[in-house]
Amino acid sequence: MAGTFQNKIYGSPLPAAATGIQIRDAIEADLPAIVDIHNAAIASRISTAQLEPVTIESQREWFRAHSPAQHPILVAEVEGVIAGWLSFKEFLPRCAYRGTVELSLYISEQFRRRGLGRRLLQEAIGRAPQLEIHSLVGLIFGHNEPSVALFRAAGFERWGLLPGIARVDQIPRDLTIFGRHV
Numbered sequence: 001m002a003g004t005f006q007n008k009i010y011g012s013p014l015p016a017a018a019t020g021i022q023i024r025d026a027i028e029a030d031l032p033a034i035v036d037i038h039n040a041a042i043a044s045r046i047s048t049a050q051l052e053p054v055t056i057e058s059q060r061e062w063f064r065a066h067s068p069a070q071h072p073i074l075v076a077e078v079e080g081v082i083a084g085w086l087s088f089k090e091f092l093p094r095c096a097y098r099g100t101v102e103l104s105l106y107i108s109e110q111f112r113r114r115g116l117g118r119r120l121l122q123e124a125i126g127r128a129p130q131l132e133i134h135s136l137v138g139l140i141f142g143h144n145e146p147s148v149a150l151f152r153a154a155g156f157e158r159w160g161l162l163p164g165i166a167r168v169d170q171i172p173r174d175l176t177i178f179g180r181h182v
């Protein structure tokens with residue numbers, strides 16, 4: 001997808017092509033990198049309700065259940081390195097929710113604040129119509145300020161608050177629902 005990349009070092013947007021960034025559908029060979037990035041986020045305790053690290057083998061079935069034609073997994077690749085990923089997930093199994101998906105995304109710590117999260121989210125929004133998706137939601141811990149800011153910057157609004165429904169290391173955490181129609 002064409003676009004610009006906000007380069008924080010030089011302070012000005014650069015053409016995406018000039019920075020070696022590629023947003024593409026994930027392939028199974030990307031799974032180890034996807035799992036590494038996910039496990040680092042699990043350890044941070046801020047972004048996911050998954051509390052134990054996952055293994056590559058345990059995620060293989062999850063990966064294969066995502067088809068590019070229905071629920072893609074996208075990766076952001078920078079100079080050949082997988083720097084982040086985004087997944088589409090069925091929101092609820094009932095037919096009426098078929099056009100609604102939950103988005104999750106994770107950027108490797110060393111690649112954060114370079115516009116990759118924004119790029120992945122924009123790509124997901126751009127693909128939604130061809131996937132017959134009309135509504136996107138993100139389920140985000142209330143204390144996950146970077147993610148809340150990212151989703152807001154991409155035009156999502158807070159549609160819901162489920163107070164104190166998660167326990168992370170015995171601490172009650174709110175779950176917020178961010179959404180946007182496309």
Ligand SMILES: CC(C)(COP(=O)(O)OP(=O)(O)OC[C@H]1O[C@@H](n2cnc3c(N)ncnc32)[C@H](O)[C@@H]1OP(=O)(O)O)[C@@H](O)C(=O)NCCC(=O)NCCS
Pocket residue numbers: 006041046047048103104105106107108111112113114115116117118119138139140144145146147149150151153
């Ligand atoms: C949230 C996350 C995906 C953001 O990715 P990123 O590539 O660093 O974000 P970007 O550089 O594209 O930032 C886009 C906008 O998001 C907001 N943002 C991102 N990180 C932020 C932070 N640490 N603090 C405040 N705002 C932040 C800003 O509005 C930013 O725009 P700006 O840089 O022009 O100010 C990343 O921090 C991450 O992987 N966190 C752990 C996983 C997670 O929380 N996932 C969401 C749950 S599904």
